Amino acid sequence: MATLRLASRGVKSLCMRPATFAARPFSTTCLRRNAAPVETVGTRLVPVGEDFSSAQDSYGLSKPHTPGTRKSRENSVSDRKVRHYTVNFGPQHPAAHGVLRLILELNGEEIVRADPHVGLLHRGxxxxxxxxxxxxxxxxxxxxxxxxxxxxxxxxxxxxxxxxxxxxxxxxxxxxxxxxxxxxxxxxxxxxxxxxxxxxxxxxxxxxxxxxxxxxxxxxxxxxxxxxxxxxxxxxxxxxxxxxxxxxxxxxxxxxxxxxxxxxxxxxxxxxxxxxxxxxxxxxxxxxxxxxxxxxxxxxxxxxxxxxxxxxxxxxxxxxxxxxxxxxxxxxxxxxxxxxxxxxxxxxxxxxxxxMPAGPVRVEDYKVSPPHEPP
Structure with a gap:
């Protein structure tokens, strides 16, 4: 018999073996229509191990449902620290006027840190x-x-x-x-x-x-x-x-x-x-x-x-x-x-x-020579 872990109020064993259905003496449609609405919790599949052991319930789905649980989960998500986003700008980028690579750390649209990589135009x-x-x-x-x-x-x-x-x-x-x-x-x-x-x-x-x-x-x-x-x-x-x-x-x-x-x-x-x-x-x-x-x-x-x-x-x-x-x-x-x-x-x-005065535009002394290299 194979089982699946269901994120509901409890753990249910689902029988995969075909069962014999008993004869229904009367229809239950009218009873279901007139019954009081029952508050339910959405069913989700939660990952389990190969031995079907229970995994960590990070959302608290296996706990009994009480008013305010969803609100507390939203507060816990909002309190989490958002990580900065890191992108590569360049070295070939349409907005770059030249060959330059920048590793940018972004907080939304704000650049909080930049790591420039120069030398891409080095020609010796x-x-x-x-x-x-x-x-x-x-x-x-x-x-x-x-x-x-x-x-x-x-x-x-x-x-x-x-x-x-x-x-x-x-x-x-x-x-x-x-x-x-x-x-x-x-x-x-x-x-x-x-x-x-x-x-x-x-x-x-x-x-x-x-x-x-x-x-x-x-x-x-x-x-x-x-x-x-x-x-x-x-x-x-x-x-x-x-x-x-x-x-x-x-x-x-x-x-x-x-x-x-x-x-x-x-x-x-x-x-x-x-x-x-x-x-x-x-x-x-x-x-x-x-x-x-x-x-x-x-x-x-x-x-x-x-x-x-x-x-x-x-x-x-x-x-x-x-x-x-x-x-x-x-x-x-x-x-x-x-x-x-x-x-x-x-x-x-x-x-x-x-x-601007008149006169020559360059030195006419052609005997000027660079200094000799030291021995």
């Missing part, structure tokens, strides 16, 4: 440069950040010039400063507008890429390439600015302020934009310093540090501009800092156009 640039000259190593720096090309070249060139104790011509300094701010605007446009697109605002993204195309044309006219310019080089710049380019940059700079206002009109006071940025990604000033934040990430946390002000290079000590600083250290403050830096970059561009 340092080792490759060991076998190149200073000039041959320059194009590698264009490819470190595809939205900050000339500033990467500028950083490398400044290091080489300091190593060789070389002073570049004054006009080259102003050209570097001019295109450094153009590159800053390119970088901030990509940052703000791709952020807006991820949140759901597509229109500013399309407007901003029109402005990026204009700046890419300036890149192409001065160097012949839209992205990997290799224009800023140790000793100055590759060549002088072509005729008419400064006038076109001035025409663009006079109308770009209106594009900034249009973007702010769509984002800055937008309720959805504010709700999705304010109070998100808060990094206090002390933590930002401990994490070695730089740039807008550091200034958005309330630290007034800008290399162009604190350690000026090229012509930055001859221009006037302000450094915007955040107060709350969240995504919204960092967005406001970038929007204000658009306007400060325009100030610097106008000063470069007005103060």
């Amino acid at each position: 640039t340092e080792k490759l440069i060991e076998y190149k000259t200073y000039l041959q190593a320059l194009p590698y720096f264009d490819r470190l950040d595809y939205v900050s090309m000339m500033t990467n070249e500028q950083c490398f060139s400044l290091a080489v010039e300091k190593l060789l104790n070389v002073e570049i011509p004054e006009r080259a300094k102003w050209i570097r400063t001019l295109f450094g701010e153009i590159t800053r605007i390119l970088n901030h446009l990509m940052s703000v507008l791709s952020h807006a697109m991820d949140v759901g605002a597509l229109t500013p993204f399309l407007w901003g890429f029109e402005e990026r195309e204009k700046l890419m044309e300036f890149y192409e006219r001065v160097s012949g390439a839209r992205l990997h310019a290799a224009y800023v080089r140790p000793g100055g710049v590759h060549q002088d600015i072509p005729v008419g380019l400064l006038d076109d940059i001035y025409q663009w700079a006079t109308q770009f302020g209106d594009r900034i206002d249009e973007t702010e009109e769509m984002l800055t006071d937008n309720r959805i934009w504010i709700e999705r940025l304010r109070g998100v990604g808060v990094v206090p000033a002390a933590e930002a310093l401990n994490l070695s934040f730089t740039g807008v990430m550091l200034r958005g946390s309330g630290v007034p540090f800008d290399v162009r002000k604190n350690q000026p290079y090229d012509a930055y000590d001859q221009v006037e501009f302000d450094v915007p600083v955040g107060t709350n250290g969240d995504c919204y403050d960092r967005y406001l800092c970038r929007m204000e830096e658009f306007r400060q970059s325009l100030r610097i561009i106008h000063q470069c156009l007005n103060k």
Whole structure:
């Protein structure tokens, strides 16, 4: 005889052997219809062992049914601790602007912990440069950040010039400063507008890429390439600015302020934009310093540090501009800092156009040589 464990008031043995039915003298339909309703408990199958031993009754189904038992079970379930949800973000993800893997621990829609896995774009640039000259190593720096090309070249060139104790011509300094701010605007446009697109605002993204195309044309006219310019080089710049380019940059700079206002009109006071940025990604000033934040990430946390002000290079000590600083250290403050830096970059561009002197654009002393390797 086989038995099944039933989650009911008691344990019943169900006979699997066919039985002989006795003759029914009369129908019981009328009796069942007139009988008082009996409160029943739903029957469920509970897993048992191979020897049909009783399993642990986690729901208390085998206990006598008393009023309030179901309520107590609901309270016990609500008191349980909900575990965080862990997901993999990347390395190839539609919302990721680059190859990066993040292991995210989520509490609902809130990210409570992130474990970044970097190095997926490691190309061994340092080792490759060991076998190149200073000039041959320059194009590698264009490819470190595809939205900050000339500033990467500028950083490398400044290091080489300091190593060789070389002073570049004054006009080259102003050209570097001019295109450094153009590159800053390119970088901030990509940052703000791709952020807006991820949140759901597509229109500013399309407007901003029109402005990026204009700046890419300036890149192409001065160097012949839209992205990997290799224009800023140790000793100055590759060549002088072509005729008419400064006038076109001035025409663009006079109308770009209106594009900034249009973007702010769509984002800055937008309720959805504010709700999705304010109070998100808060990094206090002390933590930002401990994490070695730089740039807008550091200034958005309330630290007034800008290399162009604190350690000026090229012509930055001859221009006037302000450094915007955040107060709350969240995504919204960092967005406001970038929007204000658009306007400060325009100030610097106008000063470069007005103060740029004539003269050579690179060092003409071809006897400069790198220091000898130590024995």
